[in-house]
Amino acid sequence: MALIYDGAIQDVIDSFAHLPGIGPKGAQRIAFHLLSTSENDVKHLAQAIITLREKVRFCEICGNVTEISPCAICQDPRRDHSVICVVEHASDIMAIENTAEYHGLYHVLGGAINPMGGIGPADLRIQELLTRLKDETVKEIILALNPNVEGEATNTYLSRLISPSGITVTRLASGLPVGADLEYADQVTLGRALAGRRSV
Amino acid sequence: MALIYDGAIQDVIDSFAHLPGIGPKGAQRIAFHLLSTSENDVKHLAQAIITLREKVRFCEICGNVTEISPCAICQDPRRDHSVICVVEHASDIMAIENTAEYHGLYHVLGGAINPMGGIGPADLRIQELLTRLKDETVKEIILALNPNVEGEATNTYLSRLISPSGITVTRLASGLPVGADLEYADQVTLGRALAGRRSV
Numbered sequence: 001m002a003l004i005y006d007g008a009i010q011d012v013i014d015s016f017a018h019l020p021g022i023g024p025k026g027a028q029r030i031a032f033h034l035l036s037t038s039e040n041d042v043k044h045l046a047q048a049i050i051t052l053r054e055k056v057r058f059c060e061i062c063g064n065v066t067e068i069s070p071c072a073i074c075q076d077p078r079r080d081h082s083v084i085c086v087v088e089h090a091s092d093i094m095a096i097e098n099t100a101e102y103h104g105l106y107h108v109l110g111g112a113i114n115p116m117g118g119i120g121p122a123d124l125r126i127q128e129l130l131t132r133l134k135d136e137t138v139k140e141i142i143l144a145l146n147p148n149v150e151g152e153a154t155n156t157y158l159s160r161l162i163s164p165s166g167i168t169v170t171r172l173a174s175g176l177p178v179g180a181d182l183e184y185a186d187q188v189t190l191g192r193a194l195a196g197r198r199s200v
Numbered sequence: 201m202a203l204i205y206d207g208a209i210q211d212v213i214d215s216f217a218h219l220p221g222i223g224p225k226g227a228q229r230i231a232f233h234l235l236s237t238s239e240n241d242v243k244h245l246a247q248a249i250i251t252l253r254e255k256v257r258f259c260e261i262c263g264n265v266t267e268i269s270p271c272a273i274c275q276d277p278r279r280d281h282s283v284i285c286v287v288e289h290a291s292d293i294m295a296i297e298n299t300a301e302y303h304g305l306y307h308v309l310g311g312a313i314n315p316m317g318g319i320g321p322a323d324l325r326i327q328e329l330l331t332r333l334k335d336e337t338v339k340e341i342i343l344a345l346n347p348n349v350e351g352e353a354t355n356t357y358l359s360r361l362i363s364p365s366g367i368t369v370t371r372l373a374s375g376l377p378v379g380a381d382l383e384y385a386d387q388v389t390l391g392r393a394l395a396g397r398r399s400v
Contacts, residue, residue: 008255015245046246055208
């Protein structure tokens with residue numbers, strides 16, 4: 001049941017309901033919450049949204065979100081500039097950074113190849129990636145795409161495209177997530193974990 | 201896993217994560233969504249939030265949210281001014297309005313009596329309700345509080361407070377929700393439905 005308010009309240013509800021993960025009921029709850037929040041907090045929220053769009057842009061090299069371009073990672077001389085980790089979205093970079101296991105550079109594709117969704121290689125930042133490989137600093141490309149059909153298709157496409165140039169192309173290991181229960185693992189994951197077994 | 205970004209992005213994530221129903225992951229998703237939304241839409245969202253706080257206030261009589269005070273419902277001469285429907289929150293008013301079954305006035309309490317949560321009668325807009333009953337226009341009070349322990353306690357409290365003045369105090373019917381399956385109804389609801397049975 002969608003309730004219709006007048007003017008300013010409905011405007012806020014509609015605006016919030018367009019955001020991902022928020023439905024009309026949730027948007028209404030937020031609108032009423034904002035009405036009973038301190039005016040400073042509300043102004044801060046509005047200002048934060050405006051500042052986000054004014055300050056944050058995408059790095060001209062890797063496509064990461066940043067307030068300076070090139071971004072801090074691309075500019076950092078202590079990082080290993082011979083490895084590029086290819087991810088689908090800028091938000092994936094932070095997930096990898098949080099592991100503290102990786103010290104190379106990144107490249108954001110902007111998605112994965114998905115013919116059903118109308119996303120082909122030309123819609124992704126693949127040309128930009130190839131340009132980065134031209135100066136021969138890069139020795140390895142790590143494909144860190146989502147382990148689903150679209151990610152696999154993109155892995156295959158990129159691997160065939162890049163491998164001939166002599167650059168090593170690797171991909172993230174598929175297997176059991178840490179803390180998982182073998183009994184409840186799906187058969188594809190378990191199959192991958194078997195195929196990718198390592199000596200201990 | 202909470203990821204920490206720099207500056208403007210983290211500021212937006214923190215601001216959204218404070219809103220009801222949005223966690224840190226959802227806030228991050230919204231922040232990235234805002235980065236890829238048109239600048240006009242983003243500015244509209246920020247402006248809608250600011251306008252909400254500037255324009256929307258609470259009606260001085262009933263406590264409903266409104267851009268003019270007294271609100272449109274309190275000012276409407278076609279509505280039945282002899283009945284007041286008491287609700288916990290302003291958002292409940294729209295739910296009742298949507299039924300198109302009620303044409304009286306409203307009164308927002310601002311919550312329900314909840315001793316465990318530290319909310320006593322003095323924290324609710326009960327005094328304001330009593331003031332509205334003084335001029336003897338009101339003949340009936342409909343208690344439309346949530347059917348839970350706090351709502352029941354508030355029902356009892358208000359009924360004892362108002363009944364002696366000769367005003368009829370009624371409450372919403374408890375029973376099976378329309379479309380429900382009798383087999384799966386909880387025992388309290390089914391008990392109430394039995395106790396409140398009506399001749400057909």
